[in-house]
Amino acid sequence: MIHWLILPIVLPAFLAPFIVLAARYHITIQRVFSLFGAVALIAVGLGLSVEAASGEVMLYRLSDWAAPFGIVLVGDRLSTLMVTLTAVLALFVLLYVIGSKWDERGRHFHALFQFQLMGIMGAFLTGDLFNLFVFFEVLLIASYGLMIHAGGTVRLRAGVQYVLYNLLGSTLFLFALGAIYAETGTLNMADLAQRVALIDLGETVGIRIAAVLLLMVFAIKAAVVPLHFWLPSSYAEAPGPVASLFAIMTKVGAYAIIRVYTLIFPPELAATADLHTTWLLPAALLSLALGMVGVLAAKQLDRLVAFSVIGSMGMVMVAIALFTPEGIAAALYYIVHSTLAAGALFLICDLVRAGRANLDLTAQPQVAGARLTSAMFFVAAIAMVGVPPLSGFIGKLLIMDAAVQNPYMTWIWAVILGASLLSLVGFGRAGSTVFWKARAVEAEEDTAPATAPGVLCYVGAGGLLALLAAHTLLAGPATAYATAISQQLFGPERYLTTVLETPGKLSDGKEEAH
């Protein structure tokens, strides 16, 4: 049994209380431990990814109880990739936080940050649906604290909306879990995969309702239209680096949809076969279109980026809704790209605040450090819009290529291309207003010039951009790996046998000698 698998959850779970209890008044110690945690998580994530790359499915049984009875953690190619991606994003966000001193504007930033990481890592690794709910709550309750970090009435109001919306989402999740348990008598994902397939086609009412409820819950997390209303305000009002970390949270929803709807309710399952084409695909196309219209209509830079996140999640969902191996592979490539691009854009938004009264898209005096900030905005916008040469373009190409065989190919292509044009215009207008027109505006003489953001801020945002460039240059190996992940997802035999047939306590009804 590989004990490494639980480390991404245990490490932040120990660091966070330590930071609260022992290092409460020592910001330097908090920063050192927080950074140490992120670097260690990257190391563990990379180690697990190397292990999983061979196609091996790692299993960790908590307290050694055998699978359907105890909770298991499962590490396959997909989960280890997401763990590594989260850890990498967390490191650069932390560098930015330390550089911009965001952590000094309120209390307990680093502790909440570690709890947030614990929840996200747990959600990616768990092999049990109820445990997934618990980790969702862990990441949510930490995100509530992070979202209202540093306070302020506007932020608190947005926080109330965010918390209430997610509270309703959690309630819906519990209803779905109750329905699934009532129908099948299990909540272990591998066990569910086998039992759902056995349900007689005439008696699938309950399980179909559960499948739709579950899809809605994950769609709320992934901010798919019409369940996206929580996202724009909360992402725009959250502190910049927190919004940047939240870029991975929408992907938790996407991950959960991929996991549950390839393993438990696969596309060939007769009871839920039409779910993806009837509901998910139109909703995804709508989010893509609405997100990019929002980019065009936004009056503030942070809202513009928030809407571009909705649009890019729409793009991910379009690829997922195809539910072909090619579609999922394209979605995975795009998920990595979209996380890095959205993370970088939110950090750059925060950089733009230096020397500006607000983020309104109006001509105001030039921001401090405009030369570098505007260049980075340019690169990040290119990536997000998806024009050559960066990875957004490649990802979009992969998705469109995967959609060729789909009966709705015309719609998919039309919406993707139209939305790209809209976002291109939206980002172009925003960039030229914020950075270009600013040259014509004279700063008022009596105000002292704002200091440019520190080097670490640029390292944080620039690091994510560098990763985007690497994601583009290594597109060949990256797509090959995404294809390997998707093959593993569509051939879950190894996952099922590893989870259900590895002996532990209570397997075969009797206790094994240990």
Next chain:
Amino acid sequence: MELLVASAIGILTASGLYLVLRLRTFPVIMGTSLLTYAVNVFLFASGRLTVGAPPILTDATRYTDPLPQALVLTAIVISFGMTAVVVMIALGAYLGGNDDQVDDLIPASDAEDRT
């Protein structure tokens, strides 16, 4: 008993949903609390309703499914914590802004456009 439990869940959910659609934070929080009560009973019922049976497998043939009870316990703790958090944040927003509407404030620039 099935009818009683089912209608209790239904009424709780319906009133909860109605309250959630209100515009002030207090009724909305009450609504989410009612919804979490409804879901707790629902989870409890997902292991089938059995009266007077132990939640443990003895040599007797009659037993209650213990797992939903464990799930409900987890759900209660989580929803209790979440409600406490939302009450605190809502209080902060109310005391800071002297207004407890849930929906968005219209930014000053937009308000000028609309008038």
